Amino acid sequence: MQENHVTAISEEHEQTCWGCGLRLLLVSYSPVFKCGWCGAITNPQNRIRKPDSTCFSLWRRIRDRFFVSVLLLFMSFVICAGFWAVYPVVFSINYFCGVFHSTITAILSLSSLSTFCLASFKSAGTPLNITWGSYPVVGKDSLENFTFCAYCEKPKPPRAHHCRSCRICVLDMDHHCPFIGNCVGAANHQYFIFFLISIVVSCSYVIGMTSYAAFHTWPSNHEPSALVTSLLLKQILSGIATSVLSLSARGIILIYLAFACISVEIGIAFLLWQQLCYIYEGKTYVNHIKGDYNMGGERGCQNILRFFSCPYLAYRMLLIPSNAAKMQESSSKIL
Ligand SMILES: [Zn+2]
Ligand SMILES: [Zn+2]
Ligand SMILES: [Zn+2]
Known part of the structure; x- marks a missing residue:
């Protein structure tokens, strides 16, 4: 994805950012673009989602x-x-x-x-309500990597996904589990x-x-x-x-x-x-299905410890030997 900024070249393509409402002049035509002011990602595909029927939600x-x-x-x-x-x-x-x-x-x-x-x-875990839509109110980088959820009709944070069963956006969504009748996300x-x-x-x-x-x-x-x-x-x-x-x-x-x-x-x-x-591996099932491997970060036991909120001491004990080994390795390379 190419980052585009507001330019003053009149013959370029004009697009409107859904996040701050600014009209942007893009150097080349691209249906998907990122706003240089608020950081929101505009994708016309996200706007054309048919709302789910009542039968579908009821089922x-x-x-x-x-x-x-x-x-x-x-x-x-x-x-x-x-x-x-x-x-x-x-x-x-x-x-x-x-x-x-x-x-x-x-x-x-x-x-x-x-x-x-x-x-x-x-x-x-639902995302917080955030102000969007008009330029003076939306600050610089306040919607960094946010996309627009057409179902909820509001900004969707980078790691959030919309669940059509729960009919809400869920932070760090893993999957919707019918056996618990709920989504598995950041809070549960x-x-x-x-x-x-x-x-x-x-x-x-x-x-x-x-x-x-x-x-x-x-x-x-x-x-x-x-x-x-x-x-x-x-x-x-x-x-x-x-x-x-x-x-x-x-x-x-x-x-x-x-x-x-x-x-x-x-x-x-x-x-x-x-x-x-x-x-x-630092990812969720949804990331795995969608192939968003960059979302998860580095793989390792620190992810397991962070997930279970292990005491800081256990976290340090596990990380210090691995960091020391890495440092030793890099110093031996320098020599
Ligand atoms: Zn914007
Ligand atoms: Zn949503
Ligand atoms: Zn759900």
Whole structure:
């Protein structure tokens, strides 16, 4: 993109800056230009966006509410059914074992539900309202690299994106997540990551506990160890089938919870890994999709520490050795 300044050459192309309203004379015709006064970027493409239909907005709202309800129901089911199916086994070992696991369950349930609520109901981060449109009011460089959002009809900061589901511009937008019914942006990205971590840890715990309880409640005439040691596949399958049929409701719930949590954990662990990779690289999912690699800055662990707001000491400890190594490298080059 070429930076153009106000010139006094009358035969050049005349354009109007949306940011400050100044009429600019450009040295060459360019549909996309940057104002030399306020720094706003004018792109005629940004002006011709059709507003979303009511049906489209309604469909997205219904879809988000449906996914949020399904997720909340699933989390409540796992907590209640897990407690009902596992705890008779845990309390049968001894009372302290039961109290210990009840405390862990309460902590994990509370952290999953609270981080979900924070990620879901907290605003993802909307840009501040800024004065624009007339020359004396808009100061020099006050709209540096701002573009115009045709949906919101107001200035859009450099790292912001418009979300058509939330119908607002979101700062540092990562993506719109239908499962939390909200955008993941500057203000709730941390809560979203904590929610993913909490779900991965909770699912691992549920898988461990349900497997342990299932082993204890498995019908004694069909020992799992006997199934494992069985050589013929046909025998193993028929053994499992008869064992499942003779299981109680509690046993079926245990098996269902274990398999459901394994599937959820695989999906969420992959999403968490992908998110951490983007944070490490200093970009968001939207930047990745749009190929705005210059927006993110330098990749490195400092991005992860900054994201989690780690104490200054940890930040320094991580950066000093890498900076010292860089300095040593450059001094050896000079020698
Ligand atoms: Zn301007
Ligand atoms: Zn917008
Ligand atoms: Zn959104």
